[in-house]
Amino acid sequence: MPIDINEILNQTRDKNFELFEKHINPVLAKVLRITGFNRSWIRGEGSYLWDESGTRYLDFLTNWGVFNVGRRHPTIRNALQQVLDSDFPGWIGLDAPPLAGVLARELTKRTPGNLDIVYFCNSGTEAVEAAIKFARASTGRPCSVHLTKSFHGLTTGALSLSGEQNFRRGFEPLLPNNLELAPGDLNGLEARLAQGDVASFVFEPIQGKNVNILSNEYLLSAQNLCRKYKTLMICDEIQSGMGRSGRFLACQWIEGLQPDIICLSKALSGGYIPLGATITRRAIYDSVYDSMDRATVHACTFGMGNLAMAAGLSTLTVLDDENLLARANENGTRLRQGIEAMVPRFEFLKGVQQRGMMIGIEFGKPNSLPLKAAWAMTNKIDENLFTQAIVIPLLEDHHILTQVAGHAVPIIKILPPLNIENNDVDWFLSAFEDVMVKLHKFPGPAWEILMKISNHALSTKQKENRSTAI
Ligand SMILES: Cc1ncc(COP(=O)(O)O)c(C=O)c1O
Structure with missing residues (x-):
């Protein structure tokens, strides 16, 4: 018997907070009540x-x-409907999904520098986890530098790069030897990079937690230091990307800034299906997937799903078509x-x-x-x-x-x-x-x-x- 989603919604209309409090998150339910978001x-x-x-x-x-x-965009809904109505199979496991290839090509066309390859996952924090691992594999170094007030996600690796103590409390120790620096502190950055063990400098071009727009001079100087000490720049565009800043990526406001790895998620799939992407260079990828028996050494079961890929492709179309x-x-x-x-x-x-x-x-x-x-x-x-x-x-x-x-x-x-x-x-x-x-x-x-x-x-x-x- 088909389930009737509308009927379930109707039946639970006045019970959603009770269910949420009992089975999902009692503390968040309390916060929602106090702030009127209930x-x-x-x-x-x-x-x-x-x-x-x-x-x-x-x-x-x-x-x-x-x-x-916006919500329920008709172009994206239509693309998803086409996928649902087609008998084209997804998630074979061992295959090369064509929609994923097209979306990867379209994303690399829109990114600065010579980034040409994309890892797909299901969320922002997963995109950052991939970036951390790729930088470690590529440089052979263990450490990262991140910025005060940064936010990169809440899985253990991404949380290690968080400049918000409140999120870390109770979960430490996280990844060791990461250094937090204030945005603008170039002396501190050089002193740390000079030690030669820093795989990545991780930043949001516009920090989400305090809407801090990092300056052109700071990021270009940080890029020079990263190049000098062979540290990779990871640019987290999970919130600031996909047109949010008025450019496709916020880092594109800065001429000459060419991060080695760019992370996208959130708006990438038009608000329908979870999707994350880590965009980088072939040479960095080659150090991760470095032999046939390691062809899936970093992977996830639900990456490259047809619905997510169709949502990503149609979202790019909407950004262009609607200017x-x-x-x-x-x-x-x-x-x-x-x-x-x-x-x-x-x-x-x-x-x-x-x-x-x-x-x-x-x-x-x-x-x-x-x-x-x-x-x-x-x-x-x-x-x-x-x-x-x-x-x-x-x-x-x-x-x-x-x-x-x-x-x-x-x-x-x-x-x-x-x-x-x-x-x-x-x-x-x-x-x-x-x-x-x-x-x-x-x-x-x-x-x-x-x-x-x-x-x-x-x-x-x-x-x-x-x-x-x-
Ligand atoms: C800049 C930034 N990076 C990473 C994340 C983590 O994304 P997700 O919640 O999809 O794991 C967020 C989420 O708010 C974010 O704003």
């Missing part, structure tokens, strides 16, 4: 989501940058200019980091006394709290999904679909203005939200402490 979504299309009451939301979270072309790189630049510039125009009016608002549709809105200490006191009190309770006073009302009052950029950074990040309309830009800007007006009234409703969250967090902590003590 909604039951029933529809997604383009830049919008709808909840069960029929309310429409603007999705500027996009599952952390997956929906560059999405130019649209990302236009929309991103409008958003930045709109927010920047508010900076003189709002003391907490400090500025905007923007490249294409990767946008960080920065907050900081105000000047006037009551607001200064509110800022100090909030940060004393929890350094992660302040940004919730922006994200929560944007969702509750204006139906816009956004995110806190990272741990203990006063930045909210927006990653809208690249093809949003002008009225979506206006929707966001007027909502943001309203939230700013309310935030600058202390005491006021924005601060009440924060107090509610902090009381909740405190009482949870106390309960946890009590149970640990017992």
